Amino acid sequence: AGRTVAVINQKGGVGKTTTTVNLGAGLAALGCRTCLIDLDPQAHLSLHLGIRPAADDPTVYDLLLDQDLPAQEVAVRIEPNLDLVPAETDLAAVETELATAPDRHTRLAHTLANSNMWDAVLIDCPPSLGTLTLNALSAASEVFVPMQAHFLALQGVGKLLETIGLVCGSVNPSLQVSGIVLCMHETQTTLAREVVQDLSDFLESARSQDVPWRDCRVLTPAIRRNIKLAEAPSFGQSIHAYDPTSRGAEDYLALAQDVLTMWDQG
Amino acid sequence: AGRTVAVINQKGGVGKTTTTVNLGAGLAALGCRTCLIDLDPQAHLSLHLGIRPAADDPTVYDLLLDQDLPAQEVAVRIEPNLDLVPAETDLAAVETELATAPDRHTRLAHTLANSNMWDAVLIDCPPSLGTLTLNALSAASEVFVPMQAHFLALQGVGKLLETIGLVCGSVNPSLQVSGIVLCMHETQTTLAREVVQDLSDFLESARSQDVPWRDCRVLTPAIRRNIKLAEAPSFGQSIHAYDPTSRGAEDYLALAQDVLTMWDQG
Ligand SMILES: Nc1ncnc2c1ncn2[C@@H]1O[C@H](COP(=O)(O)OP(=O)(O)OP(=O)(O)O)[C@@H](O)[C@H]1O
Numbered sequence: 461a462g463r464t465v466a467v468i469n470q471k472g473g474v475g476k477t478t479t480t481v482n483l484g485a486g487l488a489a490l491g492c493r494t495c496l497i498d499l500d501p502q503a504h505l506s507l508h509l510g511i512r513p514a515a516d517d518p519t520v521y522d523l524l525l526d527q528d529l530p531a532q533e534v535a536v537r538i539e540p541n542l543d544l545v546p547a548e549t550d551l552a553a554v555e556t557e558l559a560t561a562p563d564r565h566t567r568l569a570h571t572l573a574n575s576n577m578w579d580a581v582l583i584d585c586p587p588s589l590g591t592l593t594l595n596a597l598s599a600a601s602e603v604f605v606p607m608q609a610h611f612l613a614l615q616g617v618g619k620l621l622e623t624i625g626l627v628c629g630s631v632n633p634s635l636q637v638s639g640i641v642l643c644m645h646e647t648q649t650t651l652a653r654e655v656v657q658d659l660s661d662f663l664e665s666a667r668s669q670d671v672p673w674r675d676c677r678v679l680t681p682a683i684r685r686n687i688k689l690a691e692a693p694s695f696g697q698s699i700h701a702y703d704p705t706s707r708g709a710e711d712y713l714a715l716a717q718d719v720l721t722m723w724d725q726g
Numbered sequence: 727a728g729r730t731v732a733v734i735n736q737k738g739g740v741g742k743t744t745t746t747v748n749l750g751a752g753l754a755a756l757g758c759r760t761c762l763i764d765l766d767p768q769a770h771l772s773l774h775l776g777i778r779p780a781a782d783d784p785t786v787y788d789l790l791l792d793q794d795l796p797a798q799e800v801a802v803r804i805e806p807n808l809d810l811v812p813a814e815t816d817l818a819a820v821e822t823e824l825a826t827a828p829d830r831h832t833r834l835a836h837t838l839a840n841s842n843m844w845d846a847v848l849i850d851c852p853p854s855l856g857t858l859t860l861n862a863l864s865a866a867s868e869v870f871v872p873m874q875a876h877f878l879a880l881q882g883v884g885k886l887l888e889t890i891g892l893v894c895g896s897v898n899p900s901l902q903v904s905g906i907v908l909c910m911h912e913t914q915t916t917l918a919r920e921v922v923q924d925l926s927d928f929l930e931s932a933r934s935q936d937v938p939w940r941d942c943r944v945l946t947p948a949i950r951r952n953i954k955l956a957e958a959p960s961f962g963q964s965i966h967a968y969d970p971t972s973r974g975a976e977d978y979l980a981l982a983q984d985v986l987t988m989w990d991q992g
Pocket residue numbers: 471472473474475476477478479500504585586587643644645683684685686687688689690691693736737738739853874876877878879
């Protein structure tokens with residue numbers, strides 16, 4: 461089977477959706493059969509790719525409520541090698557509707573267990589650690605953490621890793637945190653250099669511990685701040701389709717290459 | 727009584743916490759007795775001001791669970807005219823602990839109803855529309871919406887206003903959306919100009935409707951992107967204490983002035 465990656469950070473606005481779209485499209489361009497899953501009730505991943513499901517179109521909401529529905533029946537083809545399982549804002553209701561279901565945290569894992577259409581599945585998560593994010597953590601084989609090199613964003617990483625550790629202990633023992641993606645990176649600021657140093661020290665010190673992030677590294681390259689990345693969603697496109705010669709496209713394609721190399725060695 | 731403002735946007739990372747701290751500190755500097763309430767389980771408002779409550783210190787969590795506890799017993803003095811009701815990450819438990827309480831959405835409103843220590847109360851909210859944010863909407867007399875002039879952020883504003891409309895209909899009929907605060911603003915980009923134009927057109931078209939945002943305007947000035955604003959939290963200070971001559975301090979002080987003028991005319 462392929463890789464299932466949860467793209468997670470409860471800190472808001474750090475580049476989760478932007479990374480899911482553009483890393484995903486980069487992997488697809490390099491020949492990797494890729495599926496993106498929108499697990500955020502804001503439905504920003506779907507919006508970013510210009511997909512607004514009609515009232516009777518199936519979405520990820522249906523996958524979570526109907527355990528017999530295969531993911532490939534809900535997936536929409538975006539471009540060669542790239543599919544999307546879209547969301548609608550009704551996804552927000554799942555938190556309450558599944559509140560009493562004993563398997564509420566493993567529904568997505570159950571759905572994806574039977575599908576082997578894709579080499580890589582990337583799951584975009586909301587900025588919280590509730591039922592939807594726990595579904596992603598149960599379904600995933602690994603976690604990528606997009607992060608901005610700012611003080612507040614760094615503080616949250618510790619809490620996030622703690623939560624992932626708890627999930628490992630209960631529903632998904634083999635889950636690993638494999639990579640941190642630096643987003644909106646401003647290499648020339650002192651703040652960015654200091655935060656990156658703090659982060660590297662933290663990851664180094666975990667090498668010898670028995671924690672899900674012992675092999676975690678900062679993926680390269682850092683994604684530089686580039687206004688083209690913020691323009692692409694208004695055209696319903698990934699950065700590679702919108703402006704293939706931009707710094708944003710360059711960085712995300714190089715990141716996709718780095719990820720594939722890591723997976724080949726893994 | 728004074729003004730109670732909910733600082734809300736379910737889109738993550740748009741400047742909610744940064745605005746609550748720096749607008750609040752600006753109002754305090756201009757002589758307004760101000761209280762900031764941290765209603766985000768990330769506890770970033772508290773962290774931004776260098777407050778890490780000890781295990782037995784009361785926090786906003788205690789206010790929500792014990793309806794007889796006055797807010798002033800939990801508030802911590804930050805500087806003259808500026809108090810903080812801090813949060814701890816245990817606040818995340820409130821969503822489940824109050825799940826069956828009939829008054830779970832009006833607990834904060836009940837607590838604040840009896841306190842008249844402050845001229846202005848600003849409530850920092852998490853990037854979601856759950857129990858904590860609904861508590862802020864019930865307690866508030868008005869809403870400020872921090873926003874980045876990006877496509878994805880603009881899409882969410884419609885959904886946010888719809889939710890506020892629902893709250894108005896049920897628990898808080900007099901709630902008004904009075905202002906949009908443009909954050910991390912990059913005046914020179916085409917994207918920012920287009921989004922600001924779309925936003926202004928949307929607000930203009932609402933003038934004649936019977937909606938809670940009919941009098942809403944874009945507050946001035948826009949807050950320019952300024953790395954000093956991202957540095958200040960690592961020193962536990964507002965921008966005014968950290969770097970009073972920075973563009974960030976200038977913008978937020980001018981914003982505080984604009985808000986006081988709006989309130990004097992209101
Ligand atoms: N490298 C970049 N350069 C410039 N803008 C960027 C970059 N990455 C993301 N953005 C913009 O920053 C904003 C936040 O990014 P994004 O929405 O991907 O974050 P998120 O973590 O998914 O947010 P949320 O927590 O709301 O889900 C978006 O408007 C996006 O277009």
